[in-house]
Amino acid sequence: MVERLTAERRLSLGQVIVGVVLLASIAAGLLLNSLDTLRVINGVFLAFWSLFVGLMLVVLPFASMRYRMPSKFIEILERDLPTYTIVLPVVREKDNLKPLVEAIKQLNYPAKLLQAILLLEEDDPETIEAVNRLDLPQYFEDLVVPAGGPKTKPNAMNFGLGQATGENFVVYDAEDRPESNQLRDAVWALRNSAKNVVCAQARLYFWNRTDSWITNFYWSEYVMHFEWVLAGLSKLKLVPPLGGTSNHFKTEALRKVAISQDKLPFKSDGYIGGWDPWNVTEDADLAGALALHDYRTIMFDSVTHESACKDISHADKQRRRWLKGYFHTGMVYTRHPLKYAHAMGPLKYAVYVLILLGTPLSLWLSLPYWGLTIAYFTTHSEAIRSLFPTPLFYAGVLLMVFGNLLKFYQMVVSCLHRNGETSVKYMLLVPLWWILSIYTAYMALWEFMVKPHHWHKTEHIQDLEQERIELGLTGT
Amino acid sequence: MASVLLYKIIFDLTSKKLPALTGAFVFMANPNILYMQSTAMTELLLFACMLGMVYSLQRWIRTEEKKYLLYAGIASFLGTLSRYEAWVLFAAMLVVMFYVGWRKQYGSPYHLVRGVVQKRYRHQDNVLGGRFLAFLFVGGIGILGWVFWNDLILGNPLYFQDGQYAKPSLWVGKSDKVVGNWVASFHTYWYAMTDNLHLVIVVLMIVGLLVMLVRGRLRHETLPALTLLVMFPFYVVALYEGQRPLYVSQVQHAAFETNNLLNVRFGLLMVLPASILIGYMVAQLDWKRHGKVLCAVGCAAVAALTIVLAVESFNDPASSIITNKEAVVEMHSTYDEDSAMTSQYLRHHYNGGLVLMESYGNEALPYQAHLSLGDVVYEGSYKLWNPTLANPSAHHIRWIVMRGPSQPDDVYKRLHYSPELSSYKLVYKNPDYSVYERN
Numbered sequence: 001m002v003e004r005l006t007a008e009r010r011l012s013l014g015q016v017i018v019g020v021v022l023l024a025s026i027a028a029g030l031l032l033n034s035l036d037t038l039r040v041i042n043g044v045f046l047a048f049w050s051l052f053v054g055l056m057l058v059v060l061p062f063a064s065m066r067y068r069m070p071s072k073f074i075e076i077l078e079r080d081l082p083t084y085t086i087v088l089p090v091v092r093e094k095d096n097l098k099p100l101v102e103a104i105k106q107l108n109y110p111a112k113l114l115q116a117i118l119l120l121e122e123d124d125p126e127t128i129e130a131v132n133r134l135d136l137p138q139y140f141e142d143l144v145v146p147a148g149g150p151k152t153k154p155n156a157m158n159f160g161l162g163q164a165t166g167e168n169f170v171v172y173d174a175e176d177r178p179e180s181n182q183l184r185d186a187v188w189a190l191r192n193s194a195k196n197v198v199c200a201q202a203r204l205y206f207w208n209r210t211d212s213w214i215t216n217f218y219w220s221e222y223v224m225h226f227e228w229v230l231a232g233l234s235k236l237k238l239v240p241p242l243g244g245t246s247n248h249f250k251t252e253a254l255r256k257v258a259i260s261q262d263k264l265p266f267k268s269d270g271y272i273g274g275w276d277p278w279n280v281t282e283d284a285d286l287a288g289a290l291a292l293h294d295y296r297t298i299m300f301d302s303v304t305h306e307s308a309c310k311d312i313s314h315a316d317k318q319r320r321r322w323l324k325g326y327f328h329t330g331m332v333y334t335r336h337p338l339k340y341a342h343a344m345g346p347l348k349y350a351v352y353v354l355i356l357l358g359t360p361l362s363l364w365l366s367l368p369y370w371g372l373t374i375a376y377f378t379t380h381s382e383a384i385r386s387l388f389p390t391p392l393f394y395a396g397v398l399l400m401v402f403g404n405l406l407k408f409y410q411m412v413v414s415c416l417h418r419n420g421e422t423s424v425k426y427m428l429l430v431p432l433w434w435i436l437s438i439y440t441a442y443m444a445l446w447e448f449m450v451k452p453h454h455w456h457k458t459e460h461i462q463d464l465e466q467e468r469i470e471l472g473l474t475g476t
Numbered sequence: 477m478a479s480v481l482l483y484k485i486i487f488d489l490t491s492k493k494l495p496a497l498t499g500a501f502v503f504m505a506n507p508n509i510l511y512m513q514s515t516a517m518t519e520l521l522l523f524a525c526m527l528g529m530v531y532s533l534q535r536w537i538r539t540e541e542k543k544y545l546l547y548a549g550i551a552s553f554l555g556t557l558s559r560y561e562a563w564v565l566f567a568a569m570l571v572v573m574f575y576v577g578w579r580k581q582y583g584s585p586y587h588l589v590r591g592v593v594q595k596r597y598r599h600q601d602n603v604l605g606g607r608f609l610a611f612l613f614v615g616g617i618g619i620l621g622w623v624f625w626n627d628l629i630l631g632n633p634l635y636f637q638d639g640q641y642a643k644p645s646l647w648v649g650k651s652d653k654v655v656g657n658w659v660a661s662f663h664t665y666w667y668a669m670t671d672n673l674h675l676v677i678v679v680l681m682i683v684g685l686l687v688m689l690v691r692g693r694l695r696h697e698t699l700p701a702l703t704l705l706v707m708f709p710f711y712v713v714a715l716y717e718g719q720r721p722l723y724v725s726q727v728q729h730a731a732f733e734t735n736n737l738l739n740v741r742f743g744l745l746m747v748l749p750a751s752i753l754i755g756y757m758v759a760q761l762d763w764k765r766h767g768k769v770l771c772a773v774g775c776a777a778v779a780a781l782t783i784v785l786a787v788e789s790f791n792d793p794a795s796s797i798i799t800n801k802e803a804v805v806e807m808h809s810t811y812d813e814d815s816a817m818t819s820q821y822l823r824h825h826y827n828g829g830l831v832l833m834e835s836y837g838n839e840a841l842p843y844q845a846h847l848s849l850g851d852v853v854y855e856g857s858y859k860l861w862n863p864t865l866a867n868p869s870a871h872h873i874r875w876i877v878m879r880g881p882s883q884p885d886d887v888y889k890r891l892h893y894s895p896e897l898s899s900y901k902l903v904y905k906n907p908d909y910s911v912y913e914r915n
Contacts, residue, residue, distance in 0.1 A: 405621075408613070408617070412610050412613050412614060413610075413614075415606065415610065416542045416546070416606075419603075420606075421605075421606025421607055421610070422605075422606050423606070424610045424613070425606065425609055427613070428613075
């Protein structure tokens, strides 16, 4: 079995050597024949764009149309229900605790089969105090994560996995509000799927879509990601990078794919490396680990409501973490490409790495290519023309026109898809959204270089009263 | 594809297969439609897109499934990129979509007007607004892209309308009889329509329209199909304004004394509403005792009539099929004989190398001469045309073809008597064309 690696280091020695050789070759090429070298680079980038755009905007959405989610649960006898561990990592979330506990209490699942673990941080006394003040049901436990490891969510979750007694395992964030039948639906979906399906991912939706122009875009992107990209990957039996929360695992599988103790920051039985503690998109990484063991992930028909960041500053930080994490995970999985491709299957591996590396790369490349486009149309420069011999010119034009058009169409369609008609008008602001995304991608690259493990805590400034109204929740 | 869509539109309106087939048959057996299939014109593509718009919007109205609104948008996108007529239909469809959406929400037109006047916006209005914008964005982005493209490539966002080779004044003179004359404009389009469809079919269409208005009572689902009729007034206005060149033999025009047919195929568009309305009309025969028989007889009668009209046309296609006649007449005009002779010369003597010639006004020449378009430098050769006209030998031009002195083209105007021609020798000449080959 292929050894699971961590993101403790940015790059392996092999990757550094390959990078240096590549840069030296480009430099030499530029010195010897700059035009042809630039054309080759341009051709490689356009080939990447073609693959990435083709996969994300054509193949996966089309595949998702044919994806049939497992049905909602019909009937499961109580004695047939598995025990369930719900892990709730909460950091600086004292205001969110009460509604979170309420949401868990509303889950339609026998209390005697539940174990809910609140994961607290040693240096977060406010939340610890707030937990102590709460009147928690009997199946709730709290666990204070000791300092010393990386300050990340996966680090805390590994402690949760160490304490887990449930046959099934799920993680919810503090702002998550899962549908009441979600656990039963997940059990039903896992039970009615192939044996190697060990993870069922619920869809995530934002309930505060209309709060600001930012939340409208967040909402649209989540529809596209969960309904088309992840569902398409499930249909094609590829590897969907998991969505952070609301993925329901068979606990045994998590333990089986765990990172070996010698690579972890804590070496005790109460700490199991289901997640890479240094990885800031730990679930995207875990999806790859499951695939290495020939396990599969499916999407199932249940929704967890979340709240989206309302302003640019918070959105930027959250997306920076996502992009940095995707890139870092991609770099982890390209340390031994042949071994991983062999273990995972070449196509699964190629698509998985393309999504992980392609997501930030496509944004990084957007800047120079938009720059070239604008520069060409303003200056009609011969130098820019010379970079695009006929085949590259047509490929570039097709990608620019149809790639952007298709993306815009999908954003508009996503609004109609889940009754988000009032979001359509915001899609006209798409250039602003793309500028923000490109800026965020470059900041993510910078952070990858200077603080790869830094976890930007997403502040959920939410109006709890509004949330209750939007989600139709009861209680105070 | 257009035939299938016609069938589906009529079937969706009437739930009757035979009338739907009959309506589609009126379209399929139209000799001008059959002729157009043998040409490279974009009309049939436009027709398919227009019918896609009608069918999808009709389905959206009936089912309220949002996917149909998107399909209507995509059909509009493709239609608006194929021909400008679709722009008009798209605008009309936007109005229909908004009107139907609002009526479904508020009922009577009175409430609609009151809502607009009082500016009372509710959540539902935003939902309707969102759907409207989605349709507008998906369908209208082709128009936006076309305008941007004109601006980026040609430096004028409206180049397609007022550019050097697009100006209506190239085709329509102010002295033209239809310009500023409503009656002549109406007559012109009427004759274009009847020439393409045949008067009997037009009469049946009008009867079908009356039937649809009476029996359909302007029900929402009939509106997209009725919207196709907007093309009639559009053409009349376009002719009146001098924006569209359309000549029929029944109305004399000043500009074309020798050839009084031009773009007569514009009238063919009305075959779309005609097919739908006739199909709808025969379906309505099935409403009383023996209705089914009556309906079947009506379908058979329409089909027989369509076949008779088609067969009659096939006996003398050169004069009976108006779109074909226009091409035949043009081919035999004096002007084209010179062009044909020049083509013939080039066909036998051209032995490679770049050819400089203007395309506008000489469109048939390179095809008849069997020249590869890659070897022709013309006004569409990006960034090559003007420099090559200024100095052909420096741009490796081996052959120069020019039209003049009557109706001189740009090559004639720029190079005739020019010292640039000193490195070329005149190898062929007729009253209208000169061909030079490099020494």
